Amino acid sequence: MKNQWVALILIVITLKAFGQDKIVGGPCEGCEAIHESPVPFSKLDSFLKMPAASREGKKPLDINGIVYKADGKTPAPGVILYIYHTDETGHYPKKGNETGWGKRHGYLRGWMRTNEKGEYKFVTWRPAPYPDHSEPAHVHVTVKEPGLNEYYIDEYLFDDDPLLTSEKRQKLENRGGSGILKLKDVGTMFKAERLIYLGKNIPNYPANH
Template sequence: MKAKRLILLAATLLITVTTFGQTKLVGGPCEGCEAIHESPVPFDKLNALTKLPDTRSVGHKPIAITGTVYKADGKTPAPGVVIYIYHTDETGHYTAKAGAKGWEKRHGSLRGWVRTDTNGFYKFVTLRPAPYPGHSEPAHIHVTIKEPGLPEYYIDEYVFDDDPLLTAEKRKTLDNRGGSGILKLSDVGNIYKGERPIYLGKNIPNYPTNR
């Protein structure tokens, strides 16, 4: 019975941090993060590469985003981490296809899932999103993380270094959750390339210290 209680306690500590009787969710509140569980493919069957539906648009140059996900020590690659991304279309709207269900109705149909490989590597290909109508915010790609043994949480959005809406003041407000999400794109001919490493637990509230 004692061993069973210790196992249960360890599992609980992996998911939440408890202080003075109050349970705090790892990463804090996250509306819509549960959409990561709408993956059409079981997590353990996901690939490290995905192409979003908009890459099929004719006459548009896609962007390819790659990176390595690292464990909390900042240097050990983290395999088996699921990444969910979604973004606006070229009009700045989250457009959903006919018959969309669940969170797709709000996040739109330009979304995808990847799972890091044994080297912590991930890659997704899509078109560069447009900012919201009214241009109040820089163009961005939302990202949610689901690592083994923890609930899902969000990290800083992917934004673009050359975006005029990403002003010096906007940059100062970035939380750098998971590390910086600012992308510098390189034109390599038929595609733009960008890279972002992700650091699990970095600037994530209530992240366990025993990871």
């Protein structure tokens, strides 16, 4: 009996020492791709320049924002964001040497880590909708914050996209807050801002996180 108690105590100590991420957000196919970052999370930058796509004569997108904690006002540093999107043909482009989830997400993907002010920024090109026009053009985004498992939030969408109909807008879950971008033409590029609120409309999110 004494040995059993000793074993139980050791298990508890081990779990506390290594920690376990709390499971939130529900099912999320492909969210584990966030762990395929070629750079350790601790060394990721808050600025990401996405791999170049063939966009002759087109203006890039400059998207920035702040990630806030669940209280909606405290900046959240050290949060990992993983994004990926289609190219100008509506496909996830491949080079042929992709591994893991890169085989599905393609090479137009990247990782960021919010700075001490909760800020992030990425520069990319506007994606096209799928060839069948079944969905509006979008940028997928997965979040990984300290102490919790990775989960998805609403995609980055474009307010001027004719495929983003009233019906589709009404069906958005607003996970992490609205992802609809209003682009501003500043001459050399299009700029937009998105604020992200951790835990907003995320199932099983702990109240005290």
